[in-house]
Amino acid sequence: MIGRLGVEKPIFTRVESIATAGGLVVPKRARGQDVLVSPFYFSDSLDALASQAAAGGAKGVQHILELLKKAQGWPLSMILSRGEINGSKLSPSEIQILNELVADGVLRPPSLHNSKTNTDEHFVFTPRPGSKSLDGSGREVYERTMAIVAAVRKGQLMPSRYSIRSPVALLSKLRSCKKIGASTESAQQYMNLVTLRVGSLRAASKAGWYEFVLIETPENIQALDDAIMLFQQGELASLDMSDDARIALQRDESYIQSILASSKLRTTMRPALDEQAKSEMEQMFLDLK
Structure with a gap:
């Protein structure tokens, strides 16, 4: 950073001390190197992240985050099998970094369970989109936001039969009509949202068909708006602390x-x-x- 900014070391050291005292950065010692981590973005597993950066993976981490920001909630199995995120290739070392970031909890992907195949599919997000940390209520809303995005990504990229063509159109309809039309895939696709009290499944006239009905609370409306913004922009302007x-x-x-x-x-x-x-x-x- 000193070389990139072209500042004198005493000035940089003074700024670093102020930023550390103010909680903007957390100094870490990893692999014999000093690493500065921002808890306003990476709020979990800071030691694992510092170790990755010290091992020479800082640029790889940055590249992965840039791609995920444009494709929030991308299925992990699809990334690993194709070696890419939404068409952008990852190097073998970046794939390894991604695996370790997920395993270490730096990137914490929600999952959907498929009872038919008895497997869990994980959907990867940046640590917390935006530049600020969340308080308790904000964290709960963001958990619901990730669950909404993951459910829609499942229907968009890994459907059992019919795929979702426009995630934003689907969520906008849910926002206005407070429900999603019945399908045979709803029970699998939206079960996490039922668990998180975002909505409920209502049986339709056909056996095995369910419609998803939104539970209208301020938190759920905010989570839905944030999910739409993640699909549109990749980050949330509403996150605040x-x-x-x-x-x-x-x-x-x-x-x-x-x-x-x-x-x-x-x-x-x-x-x-x-x-x-x-x-x-x-x-x-x-x-x-």
Whole structure:
């Protein structure tokens, strides 16, 4: 970075210290090298990511993320079998990096289970589209967003019979009509959305045919709008982080009272922690789901 920016080392060191103190970057030591990781984008498995970057995979990680941003929710099995993401080729080393990023939890793909073949299909997303981390309620909405995109990708790229031609048109119709027409594939395709309380399956007149009905809550409407935006733009403009969530990520003396039960985060002052305790607390905050 120093060479790319052309700055003097003391200036860079000062900026780095300010960014570290402000929680914008987290310094990591991996494979004998110093690596800076941004928790505002990579919120999980920072040690594994730092190890990949230190091993010379930084450019490979960047290329994979650029391709995934344009093809959110692409099936992992299709990427591995074809060696490409939406027509863009990956090198053997990039495929290996992708596998390791998924295995290490840096990229956390949701999955759909196929009861007929008893297999799980994974759909890969960038860590968290956008440039900001999420608070508790935002994480839950984004989980639903990923599930919606994965369900539609299944119907688009891996249909049992009839494929979805326009994901945006389908989701826009769901947004306006609050349901998707009955089909024989709905039970397999939308089961995760039922589990996440995004919608329900309603039996049609024909045996084995179901229509998907949206549960109208603000969270589900937001998740649906975000899913449409992921298909259109590859990233979300609506992701934001509350001031309390920013404090929780930046200050070791803060803790989260109830991140899943409430979007309102409360912070409590704690005695000063030693370096090991600080590291453990920092990782706990970053690994919250």
